[in-house]
Amino acid sequence: MKRMLIFPLLAGSVLSVQAQNPIIQTKYTADPAPYVHGDTIYLYTTHDEDDAEGFKMYDWLLYTSTDMVNWQDHGAVASLKDFAWNDKENGAWAECVVERNGKWYMYCPIHGHGIGVLVSDSPYGPFKDPIGKPLVWQKEHWNDIDPSVFIDDDGQAYMYWGNPNVYCVLLNEDMISCKSDVMKLHDVPEHYQEGPWFYKRDGHYYLAYASTCCPEGIGYAMSDNALGPWKFKGYVMVPTDRTRGNHPGIIDFRGKSYGFGLNYDLKNISIKEHKERRSVGAFPLHYREDGTIVESPYFKDVVVAPANTFNPYQKVQAETMAWGYGLKTIKRGVEDIVVTDVNANEYIQLKAVDFGRKAAHTMKMNAAAVLGGQIEVRIDDKKGTLLGTLNIKSTGSEETYRTFETRLKAVEGVHDLYLVFKGKAGKSLMNLDWWQMDNEPVGHVTYSRIVENGGTGKYPAIMSEVKGLEAHTVFMPQDLSAFNENNPLPVLVWGNGACSNSPWEHYKFLNEIASQGYLVIATGYLPKNDEVYHGDMSTAQQQIESIDWALAQNKDKKSPLYHKINTKAICASGMSCGGLQTLYNGADSRISAYLICNSGLFTDASLTIPNMPMPSKDQLKKIHAPILYMLGGKEDIAYNNGMDDYHRINHVQAIAINYPVGHGGTYRQAHGGEFRFPAIAWLNWQLKGDQEAAKWFTGNSPLLLQRKGWTMEKNF
Known part of the structure; x- marks a missing residue:
C-alpha cells in the first residue's frame, strides 16, 4: 500500500474554524463554573434532565479540557443526596468550585435550603459534606442561590451570591465556616439579575452576572475593592433574542481569556415552547488596557480557537470530544463513562489533533455491541480523507467490551479528527469506552x-x-x-x-x-x-x-x-x-x-x-x-x-x-x-x-x- 503523508497546511485550513457552541452536546448543561488548575480546566456545571419542562436538576457534572475545545465528560461528581440534611429531590442549582491547600471545595445552592459545602481530596470527587448543615441560609427568603467563591492575593476568601439581591460573606481559611456576618450589597450593579461571578485580574475586581431580563445577557461591574462599591461597565455579551437566560464564568488559561455562559441552542427550542434544557457555551474574552471588557458577539457568532493541540497517542476516553451531537454518555460502574446511543452517520469530532511527524499507524477502539457497525476514521471533515475503518463486531452484549484495531494510512501534522459511525439506520450500533492511536508500525x-x-x-x-x-x-x-x-x-x-x-x-x-x-x-x-x-x-x-x-x-x-x-x-x-x-x-x-x-x-x-x-x-x-x-x-x-x-x-x-x-x-x-x-x-x-x-x-x-x-x- 502506498504510504500517504498528509502535511500540515496553513493553520487556518487545518485547525477547525467553525463555531462549535454549545461545547457539550451529550447532556443538557448550565451554570458553568470553570476553574483552572495546572494545565487543565475543570468545568463544573449543573444538569438539566432530558425531559425537563421547568428546572429539573438533581446533580452536578464535571468536564475537563487542556485545550478549551476538546472536553472529557466525568459524569456527576456530586448530587443532592450528598447533603443528609436536605430533603429536597430537586433544586441542584448553580455551584462553584475552588481549590485550597490540596482540598477541593464545592459550594452548592439547594433552592430554598440555603447554600451547602462539600469537600474532596480530588477535583473528581468523591465530595463529602464536612459540616452537616448549610454554610449560609437566610430562611426569611429564597435568595440564597448562585454562589461564587474567590480567594484573594492576601489569602482572604469571599463568597458572593444572590437573586435578586447581592450578598457577600468572608470565609475562614478552612473554607467551610464564615468569618463575617452575611453582608447585603446596597449598591447593586445596574441590570443585575443573578449568577454573580467574582474574580480579580491585574488589580481590578470584577463582578460579572446575568444581566437584564428577559432576554438575559452577561453584564459586569468593576471595583478597586473586594467589597465594592461596584460600577457597571457594560456587557460581556449583550442580550439578544437568542439568549433568554445566562450565567457567566470567566477564566484566564494559557495566556488567553475566556468566558462561559449558557444558551438554549442545542435543540433550538423556540421561545413559544420554552423548556429549561440549557447548554453551556464558551467564547474568547478580550480586555482593554484600562481593564474594561470588549463586548463579545453571541456564542454561535464567535470561534474558540484551540489553546493547545491534542495528543492521539495517549489513551483517550471516548467521551472526550469537541462535538458529538446525537450521542449520549452514561456512567458504567463507579467511575467509568462510556458513549452510548450511537447511530449511523453520527460522529465524534476532536479538534487540533497533533499526529506529529512520526505518523499514526494503528488505532484501537474498546467497544461493546449487540448489532455492531463501522467507525470511519477521517480527518478535516466528516467526509474528509479516510485513514482507516474499525469494524466493530457484536460482542454479545452492550456490557461486554472488547478491543478492535485497524491499520491507518500514515498521517502527519495537525488535523481535526472525525470518528464517523456507519451501520444499520435507526438502530443503536455500539457503546464506546476508549480509543488510542499508535505511531509505531505493526511489527515494531x-x-x-x-x-x-x-x-x-x-x-x-x-x-x-x-x-x-x-x-x-x-x-x-x-x-x-x-x-x-x-x-x-x-x-x-x-x-x-x-x-x-x-x-x-x-x-x-x-x-x-x-x-x-x-x-x-x-x-x-x-x-x-x-x-x-x-x-x-x-x-x-x-x-x-x-x-x-x-x-x-x-x-x-x-x-x-x-x-x-x-x-x-x-x-x-x-x-x-x-x-x-x-x-x-x-x-x-x-x-x-x-x-x-x-x-x-x-x-x-x-x-x-x-x-x-x-x-x-x-x-x-x-x-x-x-x-x-x-x-x-x-x-x-x-x-x-x-x-x-x-x-x-x-x-x-x-x-x-x-x-x-x-x-x-x-x-x-x-x-x-x-x-x-x-x-x-x-x-x-x-x-x-x-x-x-x-x-x-x-x-x-x-x-x-x-x-x-x-x-x-x-x-x-
Whole structure:
C-alpha cells in the first residue's frame, strides 16, 4: 500500500474554524463554573434532565479540557443526596468550585435550603459534606442561590451570591465556616439579575452576572475593592433574542481569556415552547488596557480557537470530544463513562489533533455491541480523507467490551479528527469506552529479552513482544540480514501447556529453535521473568492469529520481516493443551507439518475439561501433512492418547517418539533439554528439506535411536 503523508497546511485550513457552541452536546448543561488548575480546566456545571419542562436538576457534572475545545465528560461528581440534611429531590442549582491547600471545595445552592459545602481530596470527587448543615441560609427568603467563591492575593476568601439581591460573606481559611456576618450589597450593579461571578485580574475586581431580563445577557461591574462599591461597565455579551437566560464564568488559561455562559441552542427550542434544557457555551474574552471588557458577539457568532493541540497517542476516553451531537454518555460502574446511543452517520469530532511527524499507524477502539457497525476514521471533515475503518463486531452484549484495531494510512501534522459511525439506520450500533492511536508500525518490538545468550544455534535469537500482535510472544534471530526470499525463515506456531496464555514453561525450548533460523510465534504474553503465569487461558484461535500475522508481516514493506518468511513452511505445534489446540486447528491448509508434544486427542469421548478443545478422534482425518508425536513415555499422562492418535493415522506420514521423562518433558531445562534435538531435526527435515536431518527418523538405524532413552514408531 502506498504510504500517504498528509502535511500540515496553513493553520487556518487545518485547525477547525467553525463555531462549535454549545461545547457539550451529550447532556443538557448550565451554570458553568470553570476553574483552572495546572494545565487543565475543570468545568463544573449543573444538569438539566432530558425531559425537563421547568428546572429539573438533581446533580452536578464535571468536564475537563487542556485545550478549551476538546472536553472529557466525568459524569456527576456530586448530587443532592450528598447533603443528609436536605430533603429536597430537586433544586441542584448553580455551584462553584475552588481549590485550597490540596482540598477541593464545592459550594452548592439547594433552592430554598440555603447554600451547602462539600469537600474532596480530588477535583473528581468523591465530595463529602464536612459540616452537616448549610454554610449560609437566610430562611426569611429564597435568595440564597448562585454562589461564587474567590480567594484573594492576601489569602482572604469571599463568597458572593444572590437573586435578586447581592450578598457577600468572608470565609475562614478552612473554607467551610464564615468569618463575617452575611453582608447585603446596597449598591447593586445596574441590570443585575443573578449568577454573580467574582474574580480579580491585574488589580481590578470584577463582578460579572446575568444581566437584564428577559432576554438575559452577561453584564459586569468593576471595583478597586473586594467589597465594592461596584460600577457597571457594560456587557460581556449583550442580550439578544437568542439568549433568554445566562450565567457567566470567566477564566484566564494559557495566556488567553475566556468566558462561559449558557444558551438554549442545542435543540433550538423556540421561545413559544420554552423548556429549561440549557447548554453551556464558551467564547474568547478580550480586555482593554484600562481593564474594561470588549463586548463579545453571541456564542454561535464567535470561534474558540484551540489553546493547545491534542495528543492521539495517549489513551483517550471516548467521551472526550469537541462535538458529538446525537450521542449520549452514561456512567458504567463507579467511575467509568462510556458513549452510548450511537447511530449511523453520527460522529465524534476532536479538534487540533497533533499526529506529529512520526505518523499514526494503528488505532484501537474498546467497544461493546449487540448489532455492531463501522467507525470511519477521517480527518478535516466528516467526509474528509479516510485513514482507516474499525469494524466493530457484536460482542454479545452492550456490557461486554472488547478491543478492535485497524491499520491507518500514515498521517502527519495537525488535523481535526472525525470518528464517523456507519451501520444499520435507526438502530443503536455500539457503546464506546476508549480509543488510542499508535505511531509505531505493526511489527515494531515493544519489549525484548535475550534468553540464554540467544541459544546455541547459528543465529542468536531474541524473545520479543511486538506491536499489533497482542497476547503472543515472538522468537526470531536477532540479526535478520541473512534472511531473504532465497533464504526465508520457516515458521513454528506454538500453543502452551495447560492452555496457559504465556509460554513461561517453554520459552527456553522455543528460543533454541529460533536460534536455528526459525520464526517462532507462541501463544500468550511474553514471560518477563521465570514466575508462573496466573492469567486467562489461551484459545485455539490465537494459533491461527499467529499464522495470519506471519503471512501479513511477509507482505508488509514496513516490517523487518518483509519477504523474509517462508509462508509455505509452517509447522503447527503445541504441548499438552497446546497440542490439542494444534489438532483442533489441523485442517488449516496453510500448515505444512505438525509437532504434537505430550498430547493427543482424548480416548474417552465423554471427558470434558473447561476451556480446553476436545474434538473427537475424527479430527485426525483432517491432518493433511507429516506429523510427529513427541511424548514422555508411559509415565506421561498423554501417552495413551498420543499413541492412540498415532495408530489411527495412516493417510499421512506419522511418527511417534518417546523419552521417559513424564508429562513435563524437558522444556524448562537449559536450551529446552533433550527434547530440542528431535524437534529441531524434525523441523529441519520438514520445513527446510534437510536430508541429513531426515536421517534422525528414517532408515534402519535412525540417529534418534542412537541417543540413550529414545524409542520410536513410524508408519512408513
